[in-house]
Every structure is written in structure tokens, then in C-alpha cells.
Amino acid sequence: MAAGLGQEWSGFGQTLFVRPMEQAWQQVLTPAAESLNAQWRSAVVEDWNSAFGGRYPFKNTSSEVSLPLLAKYLDSETGRIARFLQTRLNGVLHKEGSRWMADSINAQGLTFNPAFLQAMNTLSHLSDVAFANGEAGLHFALRPGTADGVMQTELVIDSQKLVYMNQMPVWRRFSWPADTEAPGASLSWISTRAGTRQYGDFPGAWGWIRLLDKAVVSAYPGTSSSWSLSWKAPEWSVAELHAAYRGGGRTAGAAKLYATGRRYSACARLLNVFR
Incomplete structure (x- = not known):
């Protein structure tokens, strides 16, 4: 959604x-x-x-x-x-x-x-x-992408963690909301110029949606069931963080709606x- x-x-x-x-x-x-x-x-x-x-x-x-x-x-x-x-x-x-x-x-x-x-x-x-x-629930997968000047990216969604260090990217499954005592979402990275930086930390049940709200969403080439997400970091860090979102036709469509x-x-x- x-x-x-x-x-x-x-x-x-x-x-x-x-x-x-x-x-x-x-x-x-x-x-x-x-x-x-x-x-x-x-x-x-x-x-x-x-x-x-x-x-x-x-x-x-x-x-x-x-x-x-x-x-x-x-x-x-x-x-x-x-x-x-x-x-x-x-x-x-x-x-x-x-x-x-x-x-x-x-x-x-x-x-x-x-x-x-x-x-x-x-x-x-x-x-x-x-x-x-009968209750809120989205199941989806994310695949990280490389970004110029970024050595490591870490994404956390309701205690589900994805750490990417520019190795071969693979799809990682997530659920939202997840059953956790620490709901929320955060995105951080380590850049070659500015060291460790945090893009955002959004606590609460709607944390992932708040983070999605900051993303630029576009069609993912070659498929109608996936979307491309990117978060542009502040100018002083010169970093742009990328990920692909996949959830199957209807779920991906919901993600697009939530993203916008x-x-x-x-x-x-x-x-x-x-x-």
C-alpha cells in the first residue's frame, strides 16, 4: 500500500x-x-x-x-x-x-x-x-544497489537488517509491519569522503512508510512488479543510495502508492x- x-x-x-x-x-x-x-x-x-x-x-x-x-x-x-x-x-x-x-x-x-x-x-x-x-501487512523484497562513493549501506526495517558492502547484490525479503518490540526504519551508509552518516531514523509502526516517503520512486526496467527506489543524501556527502523493490504485481503497486x-x-x- x-x-x-x-x-x-x-x-x-x-x-x-x-x-x-x-x-x-x-x-x-x-x-x-x-x-x-x-x-x-x-x-x-x-x-x-x-x-x-x-x-x-x-x-x-x-x-x-x-x-x-x-x-x-x-x-x-x-x-x-x-x-x-x-x-x-x-x-x-x-x-x-x-x-x-x-x-x-x-x-x-x-x-x-x-x-x-x-x-x-x-x-x-x-x-x-x-x-x-484483515490487518495491515505487506511482504516484499529489496535488492541493494551500488552508489558512487558509498562503501557500505545499512537498512533496518522493524528489526530486519540489510547490510550491503558492494558485493554481488541479492534479494532480501521483508515484512511490514513486523512483529518486533522495536518498530521503525533507519538508513545509514559509510562513504569514502564523509565516513559514517545516517540518512534517517524513523521510529514507530509507520517508520518504513516514512522512509519510503523520502525516496524517489521510478519504474524498474523490464518488469511491472518491481520499482526502483533511491534516497539522495545531503549534498555534503555526495551520495545517492539505491535499492530495488519487488513484491509481486499487487503488492508492488501498493508499495508505489505508499511511496507516493x-x-x-x-x-x-x-x-x-x-x-
Whole structure:
């Protein structure tokens, strides 16, 4: 569900929680839309804002969202958002694969806001790949790359360590989040010019996502299931750290979303569903 989950999430709330319907037939449809807005606020929005407002990854702060609590909203089968869509909007909204689609016939004049549907589909994708078993979990592999002027690179993700000293690179498997008493991620290196330096140390359950947020993510040549990651060190160290990310098609896609997570940070505050 990355490589930076900060900014990708930022514009998210304004599209996810705006009212998804425009009212044609104003006198007939307005009471129904207002009732659904009230139900949405009661069932999802108020508790969401209380639990997640002002916390990472929806806002760049030290306070973090609880992963188990987030799963209670994003689980594709039993999550609070999915339950609301499946029950309160049943008949006017249905799911095809992992995408939510408006039923133009049954909607009877209610027009869904395309931005709302896009946000729902993004959440649905993240739910399918990152909360597939009812709780947060990504399994992936990283392969380090050589960088000019760097003799050794060390990456730690939830106590899982990768040390690379410019030998033949191999894939190393990781899980996030991992079962550890010391969650977090850090990246450091030894350069020929500046000695030992640390790129960043991000404690907490979201540490790996915070580190991914700093990476430059690009397509990995020759495959659709891998991504190229690079972290550019400060200018005074003249170092650029490289790695390849592989997780299988859907998991790699989730990594890409997490890596560019800043776009969805506006998810921090849920607004009305209909307008």
C-alpha cells in the first residue's frame, strides 16, 4: 500500500469525504441525500476524525495512526467504510472486482461525484493489498544497489537488517509491519569522503512508510512488479543510495502508492459524502 505514504494521502480527504452526489430533482432527492449525509457522519466520519485527525500518515506529525484501528475502517469485507457502502448505498453503488461503480439506472437522478468514486477505489485497492487478511501487512523484497562513493549501506526495517558492502547484490525479503518490540526504519551508509552518516531514523509502526516517503520512486526496467527506489543524501556527502523493490504485481503497486502517499493526507478529515 508505497514508497512514502505522506504526501499521496494529503489531498485525499477532500475528495474522499465530500458529498459524492449532485442533486437533480432537488425537492425529491434533497431529503434522501441529507439523511445519507447524516448517517455517514454518524457511522464513519465523527469517529474517523476523532481517531485519525492530525496523525501520520494523514498529516506529517510525530503522532501516528493505529494500524489495527485503521484496519477496522479499511478492511474490504468488514471495515466500517465498506459496510456503509454495501448497506446504505446498496442498489445505487456496487462493486466490480476492486472498483466501486455507480448504478446509473437505480440512482434515479442522483449523480455521483467522480472524485468521490476515485477516492473510494483508491481505498479499495489499498484495502485489497495491504489489509487483505484483515490487518495491515505487506511482504516484499529489496535488492541493494551500488552508489558512487558509498562503501557500505545499512537498512533496518522493524528489526530486519540489510547490510550491503558492494558485493554481488541479492534479494532480501521483508515484512511490514513486523512483529518486533522495536518498530521503525533507519538508513545509514559509510562513504569514502564523509565516513559514517545516517540518512534517517524513523521510529514507530509507520517508520518504513516514512522512509519510503523520502525516496524517489521510478519504474524498474523490464518488469511491472518491481520499482526502483533511491534516497539522495545531503549534498555534503555526495551520495545517492539505491535499492530495488519487488513484491509481486499487487503488492508492488501498493508499495508505489505508499511511496507516493502524500496525495492522500487530506484523508485526515472526513467531509460529507453527498452534495
